[in-house]
Amino acid sequence: NAGVTQTPKFQVLKTGQSMTLQCAQDMNHNSMYWYRQDPGMGLRLIYYSASEGTTDKGEVPNGYNVSRLNKREFSLRLESAAPSQTSVYFCASSEERRVTQYFGPGTRLLVL
Amino acid sequence: DQQVKQNSPSLSVQEGRISILNCDYTNSMFDYFLWYKKYPAEGPTFLISISSIKDKNEDGRFTVFLNKSAKHLSLHIVPSQPGDSAVYFCAQTGNQFYFGTGTSLTVIP
Numbered sequence: 001n002a003g004v005t006q007t008p009k010f011q012v013l014k015t016g017q018s019m020t021l022q023c024a025q026d027m028n029h030n031s032m033y034w035y036r037q038d039p040g041m042g043l044r045l046i047y048y049s050a051s052e053g054t055t056d057k058g059e060v061p062n063g064y065n066v067s068r069l070n071k072r073e074f075s076l077r078l079e080s081a082a083p084s085q086t087s088v089y090f091c092a093s094s095e096e097r098r099v100t101q102y103f104g105p106g107t108r109l110l111v112l
Numbered sequence: 113d114q115q116v117k118q119n120s121p122s123l124s125v126q127e128g129r130i131s132i133l134n135c136d137y138t139n140s141m142f143d144y145f146l147w148y149k150k151y152p153a154e155g156p157t158f159l160i161s162i163s164s165i166k167d168k169n170e171d172g173r174f175t176v177f178l179n180k181s182a183k184h185l186s187l188h189i190v191p192s193q194p195g196d197s198a199v200y201f202c203a204q205t206g207n208q209f210y211f212g213t214g215t216s217l218t219v220i221p
Contacts, residue, residue, distance in 0.1 A: 004155070033209070035211075040121075040213060041213060042116075042118075042201060042211045042212050042213040042214055043156070043201065043203075043211035044211070045208055045209055045210075048208070058208060059208070059210075090155050090156070092155075099144075099205075100146065100158045100161060101158070101209065102158065103148075103155030103156045103157070104155050105153075105154055105155050106153070106154070106155050
């Protein structure tokens with residue numbers, strides 16, 4: 001069991017470029033989440049997917065889009081990256097909402 | 113508005129002593145609380161949780177206490193070990209998950 005995997009591990013973008021962060025889980029979890037972690041801000045929820053086929057906004061969704069491709073995969077897209085999106089991004093999954101989440105190792109994104 | 117607050121950014125404790133990490137929350141509607149531990153360059157890992165119907169939950173060296181009237185959550189680690197040095201996040205869950213800003217614990221050998 002790999003758990004939750006994320007690609008890439010590190011990425012540098014120029015302002016205005018687009019990219020997609022990939023996340024996959026092999027635990028047959030229904031719910032998946034994207035967070036960003038910034039210094040002094042803790043983890044903030046960007047988007048979540050309670051089940052396959054559904055997505056909902058979290059605390060900080062502006063500038064992002066998501067796709068729940070299937071039960072295993074949940075991607076996060078930045079259409080036009082901005083320096084304010086420089087952060088560490090974590091994907092997580094859980095059996096259902098409101099229970100323990102399992103996190104991936106994170107993607108470090110630097111937007112210049 | 114911060115739903116979950118960890119007012120101590122850092123804490124240093126001698127090995128073998130007790131570590132106490134604190135967390136305050138604002139929304140009483142949320143009924144499930146968790147603590148996560150995070151090492152550098154890794155994702156957070158689940159440590160221990162507590163439901164709002166309880167006031168204490170224990171797992172080995174880790175105990176979480178919930179004081180609903182004070183809207184306060186604490187994590188006790190006894191005895192503290194150098195491997196416990198990490199950032200600890202408390203989290204609260206209802207319709208969404210809210211995480212605190214984290215407390216960096218250093219256990220001094």
